[in-house]
Amino acid sequence: MMRTLVWRDFRRFVPTYIAVGIMFMIPYLFVAVDGAYIAMSGRHHSANWLRDDLLVASYFNVIIAIAICAIFSATSIGGDVGDKTLGFCRILPVDPLIDAASRFLVMLSSSFLAIGISVLVFMVFRSIDHERQIHQDDEQRLVLMGSAAVCIGVGWLFSSLVGSVGIATVAGIAGAILVPFALELFDVSPSNWLYVFTYSVISIACIVAGTAIHVRRFQNSS
Amino acid sequence: MTSQKNHTSTISDAVIDMRGLGRVFGRQWAVRDVDLEIPKGRSLGLLGLNGAGKTTTIKMLMGLLRPTAGSVSVAGFDPAVDSLEVKRRVGYVPEQQFIYKWMRVREAVVYCKAFYPTWDDATCDRWLKTLELDPHKKVKHLSKGMVVKLAFVLAVSHQPEVLLLDEPMAGLDPIAREEFLDGVVQTICDRGVTVVFSSHTLGDVQRLADEIGIIHDGRLLVHRDVDDLLTQTKRIHAVLPNGDVPTIEMEDVVCQRVRERELLVTVSSYGEDVLGQVRSAAGADHVEVEDLVLEEVFKDYVRGWRMAS
Structure with missing residues (x-):
């Protein structure tokens, strides 16, 4: 049963994977446009312009990957609620918790894949750039990971709450922006244990609440 | 009802x-x-x-x-x-x-x-x-x-x-x-x-x-x-001798209404005794019994409920 549900959820995500692929290409498209402009204008440029541009593009994709986490979590439940196909799942003898687990598993693995690919590409370009010595510290990594977790959690909650992919995506991204902003406001630095704690609590609470709402809707909606 | x-x-x-x-x-x-x-x-x-x-x-x-x-x-x-x-x-x-x-x-x-x-x-x-x-x-x-x-x-x-x-x-x-x-x-x-x-x-x-x-x-x-339902539910048409509209209180009555000078009584279990009761309650000399199709049965049950409530 679980295998069928996982197949369904991967299959449902196919249009999202295509959209994500296109989104990942956009920064590199800008690199291509920049290259074409340099070639045509003949303006002065550094010898390593391509390497620099690719590095910036790949870093930009890491940021995009975090927003993509919100899209995945928003689509996982919100897509089916929005187009009412959840009604089809509800008439089948499917345990709502297993249904939620399948959606979560596929969403999480898709998010990891998006982040993993973008980070891998970034690391490859960074390793080529010996001169620049880009330093990425643990705090920066923590902020990125925390933002991804909040994107997933808030997106998941809103996707089961409002059943709209658009609203849930915006909510997920807004959460990832607002949480570090609020922590900054209260002078909580990433080195503080409260920082990790806040991110963890918000993400887990949102996932638990979103799952509970989904299960309840699955069992008996009006 | x-x-x-x-x-x-x-x-x-x-x-x-x-x-x-x-x-x-x-x-x-x-x-x-x-x-x-x-x-x-x-x-x-x-x-x-x-x-x-x-x-x-x-x-x-x-x-x-x-x-x-x-x-x-x-x-x-x-x-x-x-x-x-x-x-x-x-x-x-x-x-x-x-x-x-x-x-x-x-x-x-x-x-x-x-x-x-x-x-x-x-x-x-x-x-x-x-x-x-x-x-x-x-x-x-x-x-x-x-x-x-x-x-x-x-x-x-x-x-x-x-x-x-x-x-x-x-x-x-x-x-x-x-x-x-x-x-x-x-x-x-x-x-x-x-x-x-x-x-x-x-x-x-x-x-x-x-x-x-x-x-x-x-x-x-x-x-x-x-x-x-279809064989037992019947509509009785009773021509009213005067303008008075009688109230028929029988358990079997599904719906009753007046159309011009005719009293229409739909009953759930038709029988001669029911017909006799309607005839005497309406004081009618002339009565007719109509078989109903499912649509009419349905409508009369709904009408009867609306009137009763």
Whole structure:
């Protein structure tokens, strides 16, 4: 049963994977446009312009990957609620918790894949750039990971709450922006244990609440 | 007017058993005090206006809505408690189909098959062929009638004990409707499945149903065998000798109204004694008895309820 549900959820995500692929290409498209402009204008440029541009593009994709986490979590439940196909799942003898687990598993693995690919590409370009010595510290990594977790959690909650992919995506991204902003406001630095704690609590609470709402809707909606 | 029951089922052979079933939405009772037993192999047609409570009743049978009051049992299980067990034993075709549009017909079949241990490939293939459903076609490329047929195939291929059909034929063209009805009739004949269905098309109801339930304002006004309902329910026309409109207080009266100088009394159990009572109460010399078609019976039950309340 679980295998069928996982197949369904991967299959449902196919249009999202295509959209994500296109989104990942956009920064590199800008690199291509920049290259074409340099070639045509003949303006002065550094010898390593391509390497620099690719590095910036790949870093930009890491940021995009975090927003993509919100899209995945928003689509996982919100897509089916929005187009009412959840009604089809509800008439089948499917345990709502297993249904939620399948959606979560596929969403999480898709998010990891998006982040993993973008980070891998970034690391490859960074390793080529010996001169620049880009330093990425643990705090920066923590902020990125925390933002991804909040994107997933808030997106998941809103996707089961409002059943709209658009609203849930915006909510997920807004959460990832607002949480570090609020922590900054209260002078909580990433080195503080409260920082990790806040991110963890918000993400887990949102996932638990979103799952509970989904299960309840699955069992008996009006 | 009281709810009338005149069928032969007993508690022990009832596949569907509702007792005092009720459901509230906000402050409004969508279904109230419904008592109903349906024995194995029988088909019940639910008739009612829009918003009468038919869909709510069927959803409670399916375990998609939790009853606010009373109890319900389907194939020996309480849908509110053993929802999965009920869903394994019930085939359900709702009014609107929400099968994934990106799926091909074959994918929809494989997807549903995974959830039913009793799924029968031979039955499924036979129905796909009979209903001319192309397994390679995507759901989004099927017409509305074809999607309903696919929903029917998915509902019957796991050999359900109970079939719940909630106005699935609404909006279908006559050919698709006919093929769908044929499918249901064949399933009833082949497997002795118990069927509950709702429809606004009384011809369909009359063709499929062994028993009729008329629901209005969430209440079950009548539950009787179709033949019994149609042979026993009669409309008596009594010409009033003067302008006085009598009130006839008899248990059997479904509805009474005056049209020009004629008193129309619809009774649920016609007999000579009933005719005599109407004649004397109306003080009429001339009375006529009219046989009613299902549509007129339905209308008079609803009219009678409206007048009484």
